[in-house]
Structure formats: structure tokens, C-alpha cells
Amino acid sequence: MKADNIKNIISDIDHLPYRAILFDGTWGIGKSYAVNEALEANPNVCKISMFGLKDTRQIYHEALFQLALKNNIGGKIGEIANNILDGASKIWDKVGQAKEAVQSIVNEREMFLLLSKEFTSVHIIVIDDLERMSDDINLEDIFGIIEELKQCNYVKVIVIANTDEIQSDKKVVFEKYNEKVIERIYHITERAEKVTWSKMNIHADFVEKFLEIHKVKNLRTLEKAQRFFEDVKLFCNSDMSEQFKEELRLICFAVVVESIENLYYKEIDSDNTDSVEKMTNTIGNMLQHRIGRYLYGIKCSTNLVEMILKYYEEGVLNEEQLEAEYKLFLNSGDKPNYYKSDEEIRSVLPILREKMLEAKSLAELNEFADAYVVWSDVLEENNESVLSEYRNILEEMLEKTVLDGKEEMLSYSYDLFHMSSEKTKRIYQEENKETMKFLIETYVGYLKKTTHGKKAYEYSYKLRNNFDSSYYHDIIISEIDNLYNKISFPVDNVDEDRYHTCYNIMYVLYHSDAEKFLQYCEKIKEDCDNMSRHRIDVLIEEIVKK
Template sequence: MKANEIVTVLNHFNWSKYRRVLIDGTWGIGKTRYVSEFEKDQSHVSYVSLFGKKDIDSIIQEIYFQIIEKAPLGMYKKSYRVLREKFKNVTFRYQGFTISVPLIEDLHKSLNKELGSKGTYIIIFDDLERKHHNLKITEILGLLDSLSKIENIKTVLIAATDQLKGKDKTTFIDYKEKSIDRTYKIDDYADNAPVDILGKQIWEVIGETAKNFDFKNLRTFEKTYMFIKEVIQILGKDIFTDKFTRDDLYRMCFASVFFNIEHKNEMRLLDTEKKDSDLRNADLRNAVYKGSDSGVIAYLYEYILKKNMDNVMSKNVFHHIKNWYVTGTYSRDDILSVIASINSFEEKPGNFYSSEKEILKMIEHTKAYILHLNGTEKVDDIINHLSIAFFWCEALSVDFGMSNEGVLKNIKGNVSNRIELEKSQYQNEVDIFFHSESKKVGELTRAINDTIKMEYQKQLIQKIKDCYIEKTYQVRYLRELTDLVNSIYDQSNRTYILRSLNEHQYFFPIPSGNINENFWFWCIQIKLLVSAIEARWGVENYSNDFKEYLFKLDEIEEDRLLKYRLKTLFER
């Protein structure tokens, strides 16, 4: 049954012989929405959510006050204080004895008498699975049974029984047959629900993608809609062009929400898509296990969106969108900068319909562009230019005339200007999955990333040196270097780092006299860095040499507090 049929079921319930019915369906399928549609503006229906309810008393009170609120204006003039006093006389019993709810029965009779009506009054109980653990399932079922024995009162229980756990689940199964006359199973959301939530424009873009996956949670669409509106409100509507399209933004927002909510940030489809190579799957998994955003984005692009985007360059915005949804943090300036580079990118006449002369001219133009870089151009833009040129060089069997080494030599300034030490080394790298369509471009991107890593590490060492000399002791830079030790394989980089440590006395400030917390944490982190280098680079006796250097300092013998601090440091 589809969720929208709930309204029909409840309308029929008015005159049916059933007195206690269950509407069962998984979370987010639309049960509450259509129950609310039925209940709205109807004086003969009360709706009670069991969410967080700890006892029957609070439920009884809510029913009582709802009946009063829905009664004709001025019909009940007793104060809430008096009504609450009456609740003290209410007693509840179940299994082997009965539940007495005289107040509700009297109130209902009084209402019918006043209105001259014998019509059915329906009480709907929602969110069974979200009740407080102190409230027993038997109490709820007993209340429903007791209420339904009152003349002209019927009860509806709304639940996602698949969410009941442990004793609650067992108890519900045991007593369901005695307590429920009829069960309606909601196994699909209404056909028009996604359109109603997202609007026709958004649904037309993501509809086919969504239909590829078997999920019933309408909240995924609701969260997608809200996220899209948030992103557009922050970034503005003027960002969209024929290069960075509104549709691509819709797709990236949906994929980010879907992956987070439906797949719990797990790459589940890698095990089901056997047509892709095992190596490709392994690359994606490894990227994610290493904390790589690129692996996740490649997965979202290839497996969720099925490579369906208007402009492949828009993938450069994808990790910003995904992280925005997951963490709630974003840099508007960074995102707008990437979008601006996409919108300003001028693809030289090198497409399928161009003449050979035009294509050759474009290739030469790209080469000249690389030779005359001024260091301010974005590395991703440079790679995009080269991607197009390399493609047509291969198609026409033309030599580009510049090796990867030549390209790397010319983009040194651009790489240097790209480095942001406030970000991790990984965040500074070019996303290899965005440039993997061509083998040659992939190789160049990897080489550029190697250059970025070396430059990042050199700038990181220089920053650590500055902190040491200026005595600012910003420990985060030391932590970053320590974390990188295990992934630094280039011998020249290792030599550079070791030489820097040697030339600056391990960057270790002597902890004598009055010091602060940052100072001491810096000392601890230097010791961790030295230990990591010895263990992971195989530098024999490096930690021992560091320790001997410190304890041979002249001031050690004269400063008992310093000696104690060093002893504490090496006993950690």
C-alpha cells in the first residue's frame, strides 16, 4: 500500500466494524504526513505522538485536553487546574484486570450529548517505536483496548515496527493479535510525494538517479531540498551558467545527502558493481580508508550519479558540497573561486567539430600558456588546459613538445602559491580522480602532487622553524609533520627534514624557568616526531641521540627543575 492511501483507510475507518487498527511502515515513508492531512480541521479526531512519553498518565492527559480543544468554543469552561485534579482518580491496569478511563468516557458522552451526535471519535497514536523505554508496550496496547471499548471511540496506532527492538519487539508480536483488529502495511511512498517535496524542477533532474536506488525514506528528499535551498541562499543564484549548471548543483547535493543518510557514508555499491575492475575498487577503498576525500567524491560521481553531470569540471566543487553537508562548515570564498574558474574557463577551439588547423593552433596556444605562466594561475586550471591539449595530441598523433618534467619546471611558482599550511597536505593536493580520464594527464597529475607534497613539507618545516625562533610554539604544525612521517618516501625530502632538525637542535626549546602549556606540548611533540622518524625511516639510535644531546647540555646540571622536566618527558 502507498502512503497516500492512508487517508482513504482512515475515512473508511469511520464506518467500518474495526475498532483498533495498526498502520505500519518504515521511517520516512510518509505515514505522519498523510495522517496529519486526515486529522487536520476534523473535530472528531485527536492525534497523540508517543515520542518520548514516559507514562500512560501523560498520554491520557493529552487526549483529554485535545478533546476539550476540539470541542465547540465555550462548551467546557472548567479550568485546567480542576481537570488536573480529576486525573488523580484515574487508575490503570492491564493483563488480568482492566484499565479505567472514566474521565474520557464521561467527556465523550458529554460532547455527544451537547452536539446531539452519535458519531465516531478517532484517537490516533503515532511514533510507537519512539516511546520512552520506561513506558511498556503492554500499557499502550491496554490503553488502546480500553478506549476502543468506549461507545463510538476508535483507535489507530501508527508505527514503524521494524524499529522495535528487544523486549518491546517480542511483546508487540505476542500481544498484537489480541490488541489490533486490522493491520495496514505501508510499503511505498506516494507516487507524487517526491515531486511535492522537491518541486518539479529538482525532481526532473535527480528523479532518474533516485529511482536507481531502493529506498523509502522521504526525509532524504526533504533534507535534499533543504540543503539545496541552503547552498543556493549562501552562494547566490548568479553562479549558474552553461558551464556550472544549476542541475549539477542539484545532483551533487542529492548525492551528498543520499550517501550520508541512506548508505551511512559506506561505499556499499563497490561490492555490487562487478563490471568495474577490482583495481579501481581497491583504489577507491584505499582513498577513503586513508581519509581521502577524493575517493569518496569519485565514488559519488561514478556509482551514485553514474557519471551524469553536465560538466565534468563541476566535480571540483563536489568535495566542498559533500563536506558542507556532513560538517556544516564551508568556505564561501573558496567555493565561489572554484565556480568562477569553471565559468571563466575558455575551451579553445579543440572540439570534435573544429578543423585540424584550429586544433593544432589550440595545442600551440596551450604550450605557450604553460611557458608563460606567472605563478598566479590555479593549478587545476592548468591541468584542465593540458587535458584538452593532450587529448587532441593523442587523437592526431601529435607531439605536445613538452615533457612532464618541463611542465613541472614551469609551474613551480603556481605550486608554491597553492600551498596553504592551515590545511593538511592532502587538502593541498590536486584531486587525482578529477583528472584520471587520460593516462597521460593522470601521470602528470601524480607528478604535480609529488611536487606539491615536497613544497608543502618544505614550507611546513620553514613554518616550524619560524615558530621555534619566534617562540610562538604553534603545535599543530608539528603534529602535521609527525603525521606525515609515515608517508614520506622520497629520500631527498627525508634528508632535507633531518638536516633541518640537525641545524636547529631538533627545534627543541630548553624547558627551563617559567614555561607555558604550549611550550611544554611543543616539547612533547618534538619527542614524538623524533620517535616517529626513528621507527618509520629506520634512522638508527635517533631517539637516543636526541636524548643524549639534551642531557649533555651545560645548563642541565645547574637546573634541578629542568632535569625533572626532561626526566618526565622521556618517561612518558
């Protein structure tokens, strides 16, 4: 049965002979959504979720407040007794005996059973998430409550559950009692065809076209995809075109839906001995390949897809790169580069090169250079001159980046920029390593001349901090001999800053070659005064302990 039918059933519930029904179906198929929509305009409804409920008596509590007293504020009756009595007196004037009952939550059952006798039209109690009930709750007690509610005047009960997910011990109870208590079970096997998408903040035209191709059954998955798109859209500038945002929405839906639903995952036959076929299936099952099945014909690059997937998985999104992707999108013309002819691609290449030369950030530079090399390689055109230009600009930009104090950029590989071309990847790796070498040479060169001042301390701290990094360790080892001189040790004119600077340098010297360092210290101490020797000994002891 499709979830659409739930609305038809509930619309006729006043005339149905059943006092308790169950809508059973897998999570996310739209059971609760359809029930809520069907009952939206009905004032005589009490909705209760078993998820998080600690005591079955709360069912009576909610029924009392939401139905009998038309009060949805919840809370213990004892705390708001006067409000309850005032509300009850409007329904039934014989409530003198209720004064004592309202002092305890235990008596909410009696209160509801008493007040329900005055109902003159159907009142509906919806018990949702039956399979999510607490371990402390006895399913037999719930069935007992449902049976008692059925006996109330003009009360009907709707239960919503995914019975496949009921715990095994409770499943035994369910099988034993459901036939006696639940008068009809409706099995929901298909998502509703007609959904008011606007209530879920999902663009109707988009999602309906999406679902024509990709058979998603779980409404919650679509809600998650929409929320992820709204998340990503926060990083978009206001001047980005609607067409770009539409493709961005499709990418977001593809990433979320396939990550959760695995619609295009194919089980591999373990008995299949065809190694080529098995390899093909394995590659086809990679998440990136499966996501690609949603994205045929888009103008946005695969780099953007990788970036959005990384943000979904790791929570990292580079705004500069997103802006670069948008510029690449604008320069791709009316249709995706993938579908262009040789001549059309050839006309795009000069634009990509120009954008690369004008790049204001690493993200833009890498994006346009990579795109140029990828498509020029497809056309089998020589791109060595552009690669040379890219290398020169990259070298300058990386050096400027680290000199501006943003050396953390060097710890990222080309993966940060989702490059596709092996040529640009290789150049980026080479220049990144050269910039690391340039950075260490800058630190060492400065410290070789002076260890006085805040700048010297900052450089020595970074040198020590980077020493244990796999990126910098070998580079520092190759340069560290330049710091074997007297000013690297706390002798002569020493203040607090210089003392800590010397500690950082000595730390690196010791961990580079302990024997050589200790021998040098003994040599230095021969020409020092007593206080200098003492300071050297103190620092050696501290460094060796660590």
C-alpha cells in the same frame, strides 16, 4: 498499497465500520506524512508519538488536552486546574465532580472518558511510532488503552507502525492481541505518487524528474537530501547562476540518496570465479561510481562531486575551491566537457591556462591547472610548458602562504583540492615538500642569528611543535646541526622570552641526537658562569623527563 490511498481511507473514516485501524509499512515510505496531510483541516484530532513516551497514561493526558479540552499546552493537570475546569465547563456543565479528579494525572483517564460522552462528531486519536515505544512500556497496556478508547462515544483510533521493527518480545504480544484490538490493517508498500513537495521545501519539478529515474521509496531520505543541499547552498555566493545551483542540488541529492539507500549497489556472488567480473563489480560498487550514475550530462566536474561527498562525510568544505569550481563551470561552455569534440575541447584549453595564470588562490590555481592537464592529456597534446608554469606559480603561492602565517596549509595533501591528474598531483607533492623545507630553513636561519625577541620564540615554538610531525621530522633533522651554537642555550644575556626560546631549541636538539646534545651541553658549561650552568642543568632535567 500505495501511501496515496491513506488519504482516501481517512477521508471516509466517519463512515467506515472500523473503530481502530493500523497503517503498517517501512520507515520513510510516507505513512505519517499522508496521515497528517489527510487530517490537516480536521480540528478533532489528537496526535501522539510513542517515541519518548514514558508512561502509557500520557495517551489519556494528550487525548484529554487535545480533544476534550482543545488545549495543546500539555503539563500536569494539577498545575493548571483552573484552566481545565473552565475549559471543561464550556463542554459540559456537570463538572463539579471533576474538581478533585484534576489533582492527579492518574484521573485524566476518568476525566477523558467522562467528557467524551458529550462528543457529537467523530474524534480521531493517532498513535504513531508504535515500534519506537520505550522498553519500559508494556504493549499489552497500549492495546488495552486502544480497546477502551474504541468504546468511547465518537472516538476512532489510527495506529501507525513499522511492525517489522517491533522488538521481538513485544512482537509476541502484538501477534497475540492485534487481531482482537485492531479491526483492519492496511499494508503500505509503495511511496505515494502524489506528494505536496512544497510542504517539504523540495522543488516539485526537480524531485519528480529525479524520481522518474531513481526509485527512492523513503521520503525522509529525500528530506535529508534537501536539507543537505540547503546546507551546501549557504557556501554559494549570491552571484552564482541558477544552472550551477541546479547541478549542485543534483549532486547533493545523489550523494545523500546513494549513501543512504544504496540503490545501485549490487551484491557480489561469492561463488563467481570470474576474477575480472568480480573486480568490475567491486569497482562499480564504490560509492563514487554509484553516485556517478545520477550525474550523467552535468557540466560540473568530478572534483566538485568529490568535494561535496567529503563535506557530507567529514563536514569540510573549502569555499575558495567552490568558487574555483564555479569559474570552471562558467568556462566549460554550453555543455559538459565530457561530451565535447576534440576541437571544442581544444578551444577551451587556452581559457583554462589563462585562468590558471590569473588565479588568486591555491584552490583556483590547482583547479584550472588540473583541468587543463586532464583534457590536454585526453587530446594527447604536449602540456610540459603549462606544467612548468604551474610549478612556478605554485612555488610562489605556497611560499607566500606560509610567510603569511598559514603554514597549516602544508599539512594538507593534494586530496584537499580533489585533483585528477597524476602530473599535477606529483608537482603539488614536490612543491609542497620543498615549501616545508623552505619553512624550516627560514626558522633555523633566523634562530641561527638570534634567539632574542618574540619572533625568535615563535619560530622556536613552531620548530619544536613540528618536530613530532611526520611531515617535518626528517626535514628538521637535516637542518638542526645549524643550531649547535652558544646562543641556542640560556647563557649570557637571558630574559624570559629567550629562556623559553632556548628550551624549545634544546628540546629539538636532544630528541634529534641525545648523546651529541648532552656532550655539547658539557662543553658549553665549561665557559659559562654558575647561573648559566644552573639554567642549562634545569632545562636538561626537564627535557630528559619528557
